[in-house]
Amino acid sequence: MNNSKYYRLIPAVSGDIGEKTQHDGTEIPPVPSTTHRLHHRVRVWIGDDITRCEWFLVVTDKLRDILQTRDLSGYEIEELIVTRSRKSEEIQPDIELPEFHWLRVTGDPGVDDFGMTEEPWLVVSEDALDTLREGTLEHAEIEPYSPSDNERG
Numbered sequence: 001m002n003n004s005k006y007y008r009l010i011p012a013v014s015g016d017i018g019e020k021t022q023h024d025g026t027e028i029p030p031v032p033s034t035t036h037r038l039h040h041r042v043r044v045w046i047g048d049d050i051t052r053c054e055w056f057l058v059v060t061d062k063l064r065d066i067l068q069t070r071d072l073s074g075y076e077i078e079e080l081i082v083t084r085s086r087k088s089e090e091i092q093p094d095i096e097l098p099e100f101h102w103l104r105v106t107g108d109p110g111v112d113d114f115g116m117t118e119e120p121w122l123v124v125s126e127d128a129l130d131t132l133r134e135g136t137l138e139h140a141e142i143e144p145y146s147p148s149d150n151e152r153g
Contacts, residue, residue: 005126006110006146012139014051014058015042015088020081031120032056038102039081042088045097049135055120057103063135064101070131074107074114110147121145 018039023030032055040053049063059067064077080102109115109123116122123145124132 005144006123007126007129008141008143008145009050009122009124009129009132010141011050011052011057011122012046012048013043013053014045014048015040015053015085017041017054017056018081018083029054032104032116037081038078039083040100040102042082042084042097042100044088044092045095046139047136048139050103050132050137050140057105057122058100059103060098060100060135062098063132066131066134067103070127072113072125072128072131074105074112076104076106078102078104110145 017029018041020037020039021030021035022037023035027034035056038053038056040056040058045051049060051058058080059077067075067077078101080100082097082100084097103114105114105116105122107113107115109117109121113125113128114122129142
């Protein structure tokens with residue numbers, strides 16, 4: 001029996017899906033489960049080490065390195081293509097972007113440390129949330145989650 005607490009986490013949006021994203025074409029716009037290669041077009045980066053691009057999750061090198069030192073379940077780290085939008089270059093011309101990676105969530109919500117509901121919402125265990133907080137996590141919405149939340153839709 002798993003007694004861990006779980007949280008729904010909604011990271012801030014940092015960009016959108018770029019034209020170099022490769023997916024099987026069954027879902028438009030693409031969803032993580034049908035995507036083979038992600039192109040993240042950065043619109044704005046406000047400093048959090050986990051952000052999102054539509055419903056794709058993106059982490060910085062810093063957070064990737066922290067995650068890789070933990071024994072957490074339900075995710076894989078994958079490379080992605082990153083470009084800046086024209087708007088990003090206009091509103092943040094001097095910002096230096098970190099290296100980004102795709103945090104592909106593979107786990108079940110309320111069971112694994114990282115899981116994605118059908119809505120799709122990211123659900124993380126208390127251990128995963130503590131780990132994410134070792135990076136910068138100032139702009140994400142965080143609220144308690146229980147598996148019965150899936151039944152409400």
